[in-house]
Amino acid sequence: MNSSAVTAPLPTEKLDYSLTGENATRAVEKGLAEAEWYQCPVPPETMRRLLERRDGPAIRDTLIWFALLGGTAYLTGVLWGTWWAVLPYLVYCVLYAQTSDSRWHESGHGTAFKTDWMNRALYEISSFMVKRESxxxxxxxxxxxxxxxxxxRDPEINFPRPADLKGLLLGLFALHPDYWQRLWLHATGRMRADEAVYVPRHEYAKIFWQARLFVLIYLAAIGLSVGLRSWLPVLFICLPNVFGTWLLYVYNLTQHGGLAENVLDHRLNCRTVYMNRVNRFMYWNMNYHVEHHMFPMVPYHALPALHAAVKSDMPPPYPGIWAAWREIFPAIRRQLRDPSYYIKRELPAPQGKAEIPVWRSDAAPDADGWVEAGGNTGLARKSVVRFDHGSRTYAIYRDEDGTLYATDGICTHGKTHLAGGLVIGKQIECPKHNGRFHLHDGSPxxxxxxxxxATYPVEHRAGRIFIKLVRVAGETDLHRQKM
Ligand code: FES
Incomplete structure (x- = not known):
């Protein structure tokens, strides 16, 4: 592979990965928190095509998945009492514990389906199956x-340096006590200190009730087993992760294992690994992991096409799962002795930065606050453009009906230009974390x-678009302009 082993400028002793320790402060001081990341240049027309949301692929795949789960559960029941039941049950476990992970992931981003209630429903179901409180x-x-x-900063680092081998082994069989400890804590109305760093307080009540619901489902399954004098309810609901999580590890640890920490380029800390059709069905194309991190608004079914569009600006992809693991295994071994060691991926020659079009004006607004922003033809239906006036940034949108809207240009959740986002119906989806705002009043x-x-009046006049720079709704100046 086009990668090499290097020693990072990090201390050789064990690093503090906690979100409340010294490295949390250091990451902020070094400008690594909420930073701007590299994006490969993609022509706007290509990106518009890739971003198109559809229901069809995810409905088809979800029906197949549920049919396979139902079929293997049925066969297990029919063959129960013979050793032949082990085979369909182990397949059921993998479909339950691993496949739910990729469905959890995609629906959590809101990109699996075009219809949002379907994303929400799949997210809640698969969260329970993969043992993650939603x-x-x-x-x-x-x-x-x-x-x-x-x-x-990142609570999802699976491979600290050195690796926690005992934790990995327990995780492989879903036996890590962390899940049950957290579930119990939440069910009894408490949060951990590290969770409080990234979960807003207004979510706590929902978390506590969801944890209680999870506990209730487990208790119901156990009660059913006792009542029916059968192991099957417990085997189908409580234990599949013990026997099926191994494949999740095989896939997921290729995402970042052994790669660089503390870099602001996903080409250096993520892997793209070629997989066959069966694996890509199970994993919902998350093997295109560099592409997913760089452009999280692109749905899973468009990731192969995104890969084709950006691969000349990427390190070479890994030809298969085994090729990735052949690199990861020795890296983990070496990191046990030398935690400063990591795998450095070689980048191709720079191809220029991805730029989004910007309308600019320094003209003084008229007596009523109106200023000309740009030409009518420069803003197609279902699109958004950034408009800079003086030192301020706005976003102007046209929805699929042709109606215009204007808001502040920076997402209130992070330092991201909404002009890089996607107009979906009468909402704008932020390109960073897929959060959305209503266009008519700017509400979440x-x-x-x-x-x-904040939102602003906007209108056409003789083929030009004008915006009135007087806020009519939304948030205060305090956090309107963060960049
Ligand atoms: S920056 Fe997070 S949703 Fe916009």
Whole structure:
């Protein structure tokens, strides 16, 4: 592979990966928190095509998945009492414990389906199956995307240096006590200190009730087993992760294992690994992991096409799972002795930065606050453009009906230009964490967005678009302009 082993400028002793320790402060001081990340240049027309949301692929794949789960559960029941039942049961376990992970992931981003209630339903079901409390993990994954493999910031670093081998082994069989400890804590109305760093306080009540629901489901399954005098309810609901999580590890640890920490380029801390059709069905194309991290708004079914569009600006992809693991195993072994060691991926020659079009004006607004922003033809339906006036940044949108909207240009959740986002119906989806705002009043429409945007009057006049720079709704100046 086009990668080499290097020693990072990090201390050789064990690093503090906690979100409340010294490295949390250090990451902020070094500008690694909520930072700007490299993006490969993609022509706007290509990106528009890739971003198109569809229901069809995810409905088909979800029906196949549920049919396979139902079929293997049925065969297990029919063959129960013979050793032949082991075979369908082990397949059931993998489909339950591993496949739910990729469904959890994609629906959590809101990109599996076009229809949002389907994303929400799949997210809740698969969260339970993969043993992740849905609300806590929504916020944890948001942080993972903001600060990918930044020590002291990312709560989802699976391979610390040196690796926690005992934890990995327990995790392989879903026996790590962490899940049960957290579930109990939440069910009894408490949060951990590290969770409090990234989960907003207004979510706590929901988390406590979700944990109680999870506990109730486990107790119901045990009660059913006792009542029916059968192991099957417990085997189908409580134990599949013990026997099926191994494949999740085989896939997921290729994502970042052994790669660089504390870099702001996903090409250096993520892997793209070629996989066959069966693996890509199970994993929902998350093997295109560099592409996913760089452009999280692109749905899973468009990731192969995104890969084709950006691969000349990427390190070479790994030809298969085994090729990735042939690199990861020795890296883990070496990191046990030398925690400063990591795998450095070689980058191709720079191809230029991805730029989004910007309308600019320094003209003084008229007596009523109106200023010309740009030409009518420069803003197609279902699109958004950045408009800079003086030192301020706005976003102007046209929805699929042709209606214009204007808001502040920076997402209230992080330092991200909404002009890089996607107009979906009458909402804008932020390109960083897929949070959404209603266009008509700037109010939050989808987490992790919690605070609304300021909105502004906007109109056509003789083929030009004018915006009135007087806020009519939304948030205050204090956090309107963060960049
Ligand atoms: S920066 Fe997180 S949703 Fe916009």
């Amino acid at each position: 609300t806590v993990w929504r916020w944890s994954h948001t942080r993972h995307h903001s600060d990918t493999i930044i020590v002291g 429409a989808r987490p992790p967005v919690c605070r609304g945007l």
